[in-house]
Amino acid sequence: MNEAIAALVRRHDPDRFLTALFAPSQRRDALLTLYAFNHELARAREVASEPTLALIRLQWWREVVEGEAKRHEIASPLSEAIATGALDATRLLTIIEARETEAYADFETLADWRAWLLAGAGGLAAAAAAALGAANPDIFRPFGAAYGIAGLTRTTGTLAAQGTCLLPRDLLATHDLSPEAFIDNPGSPAARAVQQDMIREGQNLLANAAKTPIPRTALAAALPAVLARRDLARWPSIVTPRRLGDRLAVTAAALSGRILPRA
Secondary structure (H helix, E strand, O other): OOOHHHHHHHHOOOOHHHHHEEEOOOOHHHHHHHHHHHHHHHHHHHHOOOOHHHHHHHHHHHHHHHOOOOOOOOOOOOHHHOOOOOOHHHHHHHHHHHHHHHHHHHOOOOOHHHHHHHOHHHHHHHHHHHHOOOOHHHHHHHHHHHHHHHHHHHHHHHHOOOOOOOOOOHHHOOOOOHHHHHHHHOOOOHHHHHHHHHHHHHHHHHHHHHHOOOOOHHHHHOOOHHHHHHHHHHOOOOOHHHHHHHHHHHHHHHHHHHOOOOO
16 A cells, blocks of 8 residues: 555545445555545645636646646546556546636536535545546446535535635525525525525435445445435534444445445
8 A cells, every 4th residue: 555645535535535445455555546646636625815816726636637647646647547447537627627617616507516525525426436456437436425415514614714616506596595695604594595405405416326226346436425414414503523333334334235224
């Protein structure tokens, strides 16, 4: 295992680090490299003061994925994983495109928002499944998208404090809100109603995904959905950091081969 990559993922993405531990050992490095790459893409928006600066950072990673050699603690192993076929460059570019959309934080419709989640968080799950040798990686997208929604439920307040709203305008409008009004008061009754709608979107994704048979060899790519289900069910009681029950739920799912209860 690449210890530096593993330490980075464990520190910055502990949920996915936990789930990666259940991947076949010979494929675990590729999976952790993918998650480290995803962390770097997320940082592009987090540290940038405006969309253009985020896009510049994302372009740097696009160049790496497209084959430009760059010395960097994550870019170097990423390039190697792509060169050996452990990671699929086309799938990585799709994730970058979703992050480029995210940089603008402007989703006009619920359909736009769903498409972004399926391409971004969903695309990451699909890329993880491909790295684990799944024959049909795209069936993993709903698992990843639901985890993305659960992540938003955990960070919406933080994003609002940063002046960002990653919710669709038409959904906000159904509760007489604009993105600016949501940012001003993410704890208002109307804002909480929007978040309840968002949670139902995630739960619907999981209900449909529960019907999907998952190959055991690629199970780790879907395991974040176990945590998503728990987060969505207990909102607004956000649990940070993770507790023993979360870790045991992931372990039980990995051992049983069942990600979600049968629909």
